[in-house]
Amino acid sequence: MSFVERPGGCRIYYELAGDAAKPPLVLVRGLARSARYWGPLVPELAPAFRLLLLDNRGVGRSDTPRPPYTCGQLADDVIAVMDAAKVDRAHLFGMSLGGMIAQHVALTHGARIDRLVLGCTSPGGKRALQPSLRTRLALLRSALDGTPERAVDRLMPILIANATPELTKELYELARVEPVRRRGLFGQLAAVVRHDVLDRLGSLDHRTLVVTGDADTLIPPGNSALLVNAIPGARLAVLPGARHDFTTDRPREVARLLREFLLGD
Numbered sequence: 001m002s003f004v005e006r007p008g009g010c011r012i013y014y015e016l017a018g019d020a021a022k023p024p025l026v027l028v029r030g031l032a033r034s035a036r037y038w039g040p041l042v043p044e045l046a047p048a049f050r051l052l053l054l055d056n057r058g059v060g061r062s063d064t065p066r067p068p069y070t071c072g073q074l075a076d077d078v079i080a081v082m083d084a085a086k087v088d089r090a091h092l093f094g095m096s097l098g099g100m101i102a103q104h105v106a107l108t109h110g111a112r113i114d115r116l117v118l119g120c121t122s123p124g125g126k127r128a129l130q131p132s133l134r135t136r137l138a139l140l141r142s143a144l145d146g147t148p149e150r151a152v153d154r155l156m157p158i159l160i161a162n163a164t165p166e167l168t169k170e171l172y173e174l175a176r177v178e179p180v181r182r183r184g185l186f187g188q189l190a191a192v193v194r195h196d197v198l199d200r201l202g203s204l205d206h207r208t209l210v211v212t213g214d215a216d217t218l219i220p221p222g223n224s225a226l227l228v229n230a231i232p233g234a235r236l237a238v239l240p241g242a243r244h245d246f247t248t249d250r251p252r253e254v255a256r257l258l259r260e261f262l263l264g265d
Contacts (some may be wrong), residue, residue, distance in 0.1 A: 006077060014054040014081040024087045025049040031094025031188050032180045041247045044255035054081045058184025064242025068181060068190030075104035083199035086174035089219055091262045095119030097188055101196045116206040117260050118217055120244050122223035124195035129220040132136040143185055148175030158218050159245035201230035208234040209261045213242025
């Protein structure tokens with residue numbers, strides 16, 4: 001287990017996986033999700049990349065400092081992890097809140113990033129499309145429910161299109177091992193609310209792939225269109241029938257997309 005110390009005494013957990021001889025790829029997860037939630041995507045990618053995974057502040061094995069957090073602060077955590085792991089430059093894939101963090105990494109530490117993949121995410125601000133009231137209420141109730149299993153049950157219809165009994169059991173176990181910390185959740189939600197970079201994205205010169213599921217009700221697919229229109233040369237990949245957590249639902253398909261984009265010409 002490896003940690004990097006951040007200002008204020010906050011420790012950020014990270015780990016390395018995959019082939020050390022292959023191109024580095026940093027993976028950044030979303031709201032209230034640790035690196036454990038990459039699940040089957042990691043072994044799918046491990047033969048092709050040197051993977052660097054981290055737990056954002058407020059979740060998993062990282063510390064939970066007092067809220068609020070900002071995406072800029074979370075982006076600096078990513079760079080600190082890269083420094084600690086001796087990764088000078090890497091591809092970067094962030095999804096949901098992780099995609100917001102990835103935008104800030106690319107904007108403020110652009111020389112450290114090669115190619116950029118933004119999954120089920122948003123540029124933020126007034127022009128971003130918001131989830132429905134029903135979806136927002138389900139998120140709130142999942143945070144306030146008394147048991148991890150109830151929280152998973154409330155989130156499953158939003159996150160997963162094909163929830164098998166085996167997958168549900170795995171998510172129950174993850175929720176028991178890593179129950180959501182409300183302080184961390186509110187800290188990360190503050191970062192989401194204040195994220196607003198649409199007018200800055202035109203300065204990016206990274207080769208960028210934006211990925212969304214067309215059945216995502218949490219971060220509507222229209223936000224991916226905003227990103228593609230704002231980032232010069234960005235490409236859009238739409239996963240038919242996929243909901244928000246498409247890496248859990250369809251890891252092989254996503255791994256193929258990543259390999260083709262990150263390793264192709």
